[in-house]
Amino acid sequence: xxxxxxxxxxxxxxxxxxxxxxxxxxxxxxxxxxxxxxxxxxxxxxxxxxxxxxxxxxxxxxxxxxxxxxxxxxxxxxxxxxxxxxxxxxxxxxxxxxxxxxxxxxxxxxxxxxxxxxxxxxxxxxxxxxxxxxxxxxxxxxxxxxxxxxxxxxxxxxxxxxxxxxxxxxxxxxxxxxxxxxxxxxxxxxxxxxxxxxxxxxxxxxxxxxxxxxxxxxxxxxxxxxxxxxxxxxxxxxxxxxxxxxxxxxxxxxxxxxxxxxxxxxx
Amino acid sequence: xxxxxxxxxxxxxxxxxxxxxxxxxxxxxxxxxxxxxxxxxxxxxxxxxxxxxxxxxxxxxxxxxxxxxxxxxxxxxxxxxxxxxxxxxxxxxxxxxxxxxxxxxxxxxxxxxxxxxxxxxxxxxxxxxxxxxxxxxxxxxxxxxxxxxxxxxxxxxxxxxxxxxxxxxxxxxxxxxxxxxxxxxxxxxxxxxxxxxxxxxxxxxxxxxxxxxxxxxxxxxxxxxxxxxxxxxxxxxxxxxxxxxxxxxxxxxxxxxxxxxxxxxxx
DNA sequence: CGCGCCAGTGTGGTCTGACCACACTACCAC
DNA sequence: GTGGTAGTGTGGTCAGACCACACTGGCGCG
Numbered sequence: 001x002x003x004x005x006x007x008x009x010x011x012x013x014x015x016x017x018x019x020x021x022x023x024x025x026x027x028x029x030x031x032x033x034x035x036x037x038x039x040x041x042x043x044x045x046x047x048x049x050x051x052x053x054x055x056x057x058x059x060x061x062x063x064x065x066x067x068x069x070x071x072x073x074x075x076x077x078x079x080x081x082x083x084x085x086x087x088x089x090x091x092x093x094x095x096x097x098x099x100x101x102x103x104x105x106x107x108x109x110x111x112x113x114x115x116x117x118x119x120x121x122x123x124x125x126x127x128x129x130x131x132x133x134x135x136x137x138x139x140x141x142x143x144x145x146x147x148x149x150x151x152x153x154x155x156x157x158x159x160x161x162x163x164x165x166x167x168x169x170x171x172x173x174x175x176x177x178x179x180x181x182x183x184x185x186x187x188x189x190x191x192x193x194x195x196x197x198x199x200x201x202x203x204x205x206x207x208x209x210x211x212x213x214x215x216x217x218x219x220x221x222x223x224x225x226x227x228x229x230x231x232x233x234x235x236x237x238x239x240x241x242x243x244x245x246x247x248x249x250x251x252x253x254x255x256x257x258x259x260x261x262x263x264x265x266x267x
Numbered sequence: 268x269x270x271x272x273x274x275x276x277x278x279x280x281x282x283x284x285x286x287x288x289x290x291x292x293x294x295x296x297x298x299x300x301x302x303x304x305x306x307x308x309x310x311x312x313x314x315x316x317x318x319x320x321x322x323x324x325x326x327x328x329x330x331x332x333x334x335x336x337x338x339x340x341x342x343x344x345x346x347x348x349x350x351x352x353x354x355x356x357x358x359x360x361x362x363x364x365x366x367x368x369x370x371x372x373x374x375x376x377x378x379x380x381x382x383x384x385x386x387x388x389x390x391x392x393x394x395x396x397x398x399x400x401x402x403x404x405x406x407x408x409x410x411x412x413x414x415x416x417x418x419x420x421x422x423x424x425x426x427x428x429x430x431x432x433x434x435x436x437x438x439x440x441x442x443x444x445x446x447x448x449x450x451x452x453x454x455x456x457x458x459x460x461x462x463x464x465x466x467x468x469x470x471x472x473x474x475x476x477x478x479x480x481x482x483x484x485x486x487x488x489x490x491x492x493x494x495x496x497x498x499x500x501x502x503x504x505x506x507x508x509x510x511x512x513x514x515x516x517x518x519x520x521x522x523x524x525x526x527x528x529x530x531x532x533x534x
Numbered sequence: 535c536g537c538g539c540c541a542g543t544g545t546g547g548t549c550t551g552a553c554c555a556c557a558c559t560a561c562c563a564c
Numbered sequence: 565g566t567g568g569t570a571g572t573g574t575g576g577t578c579a580g581a582c583c584a585c586a587c588t589g590g591c592g593c594g
Contacts, residue, residue, distance in 0.1 A: 072336045
């Protein structure tokens, strides 16, 4: 299947509101085209299932199958009852869909954990570097709050890990790149189980958490100091260090390239 | 999954085979747990919809909604009829799900096109660097074939672009990182429409395509020469160059960091 | 005996109609 | 005016019924 363009590709590109071998795909395409045309935008309500069913000439079950997909993909939120907040409402929360995708693919052995870690390494290293180089200093308030919360001495490891994950996500969000932020959320979700399992292999949690906290501070510090090289190196060591400590994940990639960016285009 | 508003970290983790406010979620969780336990693996057939329905005590429609999600996410392939290839079969083809996710999120304005391009830049630059540094020289045969195909003089622009996309995907696949390969496939799918639209803004297609072909050769050449720095710089310039030429997408990130991998701190 | 056709069977795909729980709305009694 | 209640429309779920399809097996013909 790894052949050239369009081998599988679940949804064809007919674009037409109709068409589609399967009825539910027609619904998906209809919604997509209305989204692309600007007819539908985040915040809008989709027609009711029965209305959509009648409008497209398909059964309600088919409409529901499509809506289910949209819901899992983080495109809509459904709410029973009546009133302004009821029905299927367009939202754009990719992290949910990304998380579901990653978790299931890991479960089905579609994504090796090592690949996820390596991808995290690449993305986070790049994010740290970008944050450090960002001209208008990025807003790290959320990250700071999380670091403070992680200093609380009575956190159980799993709580600490949750804060840790949120901290890394906060950095990605601070970069302003929504694709990276959502991808990071998904990656983390995919390896969550493994990170928790790795917890058991840590001998001295106190020492490890202290080290992690220190590394976190160092990363934020490097970003604030606009020291991209240091930020990249630190975050790379931080991530690969944790996985090296908990379970064997060949990090493969070199610690990190030095920055030396060209002066740079504005943005 | 409706974590839109509140802190989204840990949510949707019931894990239990049962549970789940909605019936279709129970099915999803059941499949996921069987996947995690190794009870189900790629290549296996899921029980029939009717059997699953009876087994879990939910209606067939609910089972179907869950299967639809699994199908879109690239986890299963369904085939009507009878025989060994019929039914719902576990596969692990994340690129399909990733593509659907990206396309729809872009359509719903959940993902700005600029962020996708920036992410592509980061991933591809890293991939090029890794390929150049890979100890057992990576297999670039697929990439070579695509480059040869792109030399054909009678390609229409859209065909050329399709080959171009496949070439970039081939590089990602050569890196052996499935997460990156799938992500790249998704990213490309999300901006496909924009790339095609940008085609119209190119004045001299012949010159542009010649330049692209030359840049491609240069990238592969740098990788073969194990010149990571050059590979990174070239691919960064290649990608940002095309988008700069077709439509305004602030590439933001600096051309690319120089390599200087761990082992040999040359320079 | 061998080959080809065809009913049988089980699968996913779809539709229909029904019921439930819920949330909001409107109305009516006090 | 205030309170509660019936009404209405939504998604959520279920049950049953077809259909198209692909494979299986047996039957009949050569």
